[in-house]
Amino acid sequence: MANFTDNAVPANDETDKIIAVNINRIYKVREKDSNELVEFQALKNVNMTIKKEEFLVIVGPSGCGKSTFLDMVAGLAHPTSGEIYMDGKLITGPALDRGIVLQGYALFPWRTIRKNVEFGLEIKNIPKKERTKIGQQFIDLVNLNGFEDRYPHELSGGMKQRVAIARALAYDPEVLLMDEPFAAVDAQTRETLQEELLRIWEKTKKTIIFVTHSIDEAIFLADRVVVLSTNPGTVREVINIDLPRPRDGIRASIEFGRLRQQIWELLQNGQQNTTGNSVEDKAV
Numbered sequence: 001m002a003n004f005t006d007n008a009v010p011a012n013d014e015t016d017k018i019i020a021v022n023i024n025r026i027y028k029v030r031e032k033d034s035n036e037l038v039e040f041q042a043l044k045n046v047n048m049t050i051k052k053e054e055f056l057v058i059v060g061p062s063g064c065g066k067s068t069f070l071d072m073v074a075g076l077a078h079p080t081s082g083e084i085y086m087d088g089k090l091i092t093g094p095a096l097d098r099g100i101v102l103q104g105y106a107l108f109p110w111r112t113i114r115k116n117v118e119f120g121l122e123i124k125n126i127p128k129k130e131r132t133k134i135g136q137q138f139i140d141l142v143n144l145n146g147f148e149d150r151y152p153h154e155l156s157g158g159m160k161q162r163v164a165i166a167r168a169l170a171y172d173p174e175v176l177l178m179d180e181p182f183a184a185v186d187a188q189t190r191e192t193l194q195e196e197l198l199r200i201w202e203k204t205k206k207t208i209i210f211v212t213h214s215i216d217e218a219i220f221l222a223d224r225v226v227v228l229s230t231n232p233g234t235v236r237e238v239i240n241i242d243l244p245r246p247r248d249g250i251r252a253s254i255e256f257g258r259l260r261q262q263i264w265e266l267l268q269n270g271q272q273n274t275t276g277n278s279v280e281d282k283a284v
């Protein structure tokens with residue numbers, strides 16, 4: 001864990017990629033009955049350090065602030081208080097050093113697969129010839145060769161999700177931010193995509209923050225799992241996943257089952273914590 005004092009840039013360990021310091025996020029919401037604006041705390045005192053090349057997975061019940069946190073790392077939203085640093089520099093907005101993959105594919109329907117994947121390269125003004133070459137590399141990496149000239153509506157959900165991953169990787173971000181990217185595909189495709197993502201991660205050495213509410217998905221993918229509890233969203237626990245890699249066949253292991261049970265219980269307790277006893281804040 002990084003050491004830091006209030007209002008100071010945290011001491012950046014060489015192996016740290018992203019550091020979130022005392023993050024709070026308060027939304028103003030309209031109360032049902034009175035229609036008055038009241039404050040709602042979505043995230044409370046969240047501290048997190050993500051290591052270079054780490055695969056970090058955030059799990060937690062619906063509404064615990066997973067997307068809110070990821071959007072802030074992306075620079076698309078801002079904490080009410082607290083800061084997020086990448087390589088020691090304050091994140092103030094979105095940039096191409098962070099690639100985003102969302103649940104709903106968010107592909108451009110009027111662009112072919114090739115043109116979707118090349119999108120970030122166009123923004124970076126990469127010349128056409130090189131763009132085509134790089135784009136093709138990533139189309140191959142996600143096993144979509146042969147589909148370059150199709151349009152998104154001609155592909156299955158799993159294939160669209162692969163396009164979204166290829167598009168995010170093609171402009172070579174250092175960090176990949178993934179918000180429930182596989183939630184909309186069937187169970188079997190989901191496992192295939194998880195395996196492919198691990199293969200790509202091992203090949204490309206990206207730092208990944210992956211959000212899910214599937215416990216199995218979290219354990220299968222992660223180096224560490226951050227369990228958030230809700231109302232307000234706080235870090236409940238951080239669990240090292242010391243399972244060997246590659247992880248093919250690991251779901252049937254005793255250790256996997258033990259981790260599944262452990263995280264399940266943490267999520268149960270996190271939700272049932274309505275006694276007013278605040279769960280001790282944990283720094284990741």
Ligand SMILES: Nc1ncnc2c1ncn2[C@@H]1O[C@H](COP(=O)(O)OP(=O)(O)O)[C@@H](O)[C@H]1O
Pocket residue numbers: 027028029040042060061062063064065066067068069
């Ligand atoms: N723009 C917003 N305005 C008001 N409340 C919001 C807004 N975005 C999210 N929230 C609330 O903040 C909490 C966390 O939301 P979110 O980060 O989307 O959770 P998760 O991704 O874990 O399901 C939820 O209770 C949600 O209703």
Ligand SMILES: [Mg+2]
Pocket residue numbers: 066067068179
């Ligand atoms: Mg969400």
